[in-house]
Amino acid sequence: MVQQPLQDSFGRRFSYLRLSVTDACNFKCVYCLPNGYKKPDHEQGPLSIHEIKNLVTTFAEMGTIKIRLTGGEPTLRNDFLDIVSTVAAVPGIQQVAVSTNGFRLKQLAKPFRENGVTAINVSIDTLDQKKFSEITGSNQLPAILEGIEAALAAGFPEVKINAVLMNGLNEDSLANFLAWIKDKPVAVRFIELMPTGQNKEFFANRHVQSKALIDDLTSGGWNVKQRGSVDGPAQEYTHPDYVGRMGIIAPYAKDFCSTCNRLRVTSQGGLRMCLFGEGNHPLRDLLQDSSQKEDLKLRLISLLQKKEISHYLPEGRYGNNNTFSSMGG
DSSP states (O other): OOOSSSSTTTTBBEEEEEEEESSSSSSTTTTOTTTTOOOTTTTTOOOOHHHHHHHHHHHHHOOOEEEESSSSGGGGGGTHHHHHHHHHHHOOOOOEEEEOOOTTTHHHHHHHHHTTOOOOEESSSSSSSHHHHHHOOOOOHHHHHHHHHHHHTTOOEEEEEEEEEEETTTOOOHHHHHHHHTTTTEEEEEOOOOTTTTHHHHHHOOOOSSHHHHHHHTHHHHHHHOOOOTSSSSSEOOOOOOOSSSEEEOOTTTTTTTTEEEEOOOOOSOOOTTTTSOOOOOOOGGGSSSHHHHHHHHHHHHHHOOOSSSSGGGGGGOTOOOOOOHHHH
């Protein structure tokens, strides 16, 4: 039996897996799918629950303790609650997080809690209804905010919000978010806009660095929070007068990749060792039967020796990442 942990040649261990369960999404976010989702003609269906169980079981035996279920929009799958409960039941998995646009959160918050979800991330780029509709092509912001309240009422200790920072669209939204989280256990994380193969022009026009936001937070008395061992890449900030938290994800920051603890698997079963890496390394052929587990471990060990020390965004390289929905975000 293979007992080697998931570790690359630089000594980084991977306790966190982002697993996409679908490429499909019902929003038309300007930085990801401005023209809406179109299923490729040649594409297989997404991983089945059986394949997902075999995948997660193998990762868990190699030291992964946190799974984030993402997409696309994962709740578009009719069997999503079954996926959640299957993943949560795998021995060794301690945290099951879900990333969603929140359009079904009001109905699903309680079932999420009952089926083993431990954390929820919701994409909300602005609290302004008009700008939200402009960014996402959806008018569902009020329902999404009700879903967040439903999640808190269902017993989730907090909800995390992801907001992609965009020049001319929401770079001035800090004050509104701060007022919202004053007495609410919500962590808002601004993510610097990142390039893909399909958003080059948009990125050139809308990218803005997060330095001004960080300066505003620190000058306002916000203090850096120490990052946990299975936390994502956000640098979070706390304030004694606020129940909620703020955070920044700045992929261009120095040493951003030094604490990398996560791997990605696409909905088609392709391993991505970096969001901005080259290629999806196929795993699906070894997910058909639990008897293939040891072979899968050996493949993962071999592939991880090819993981690079960093992405190369500052040099203008972003791999073959066409859209975030196809990569699991």
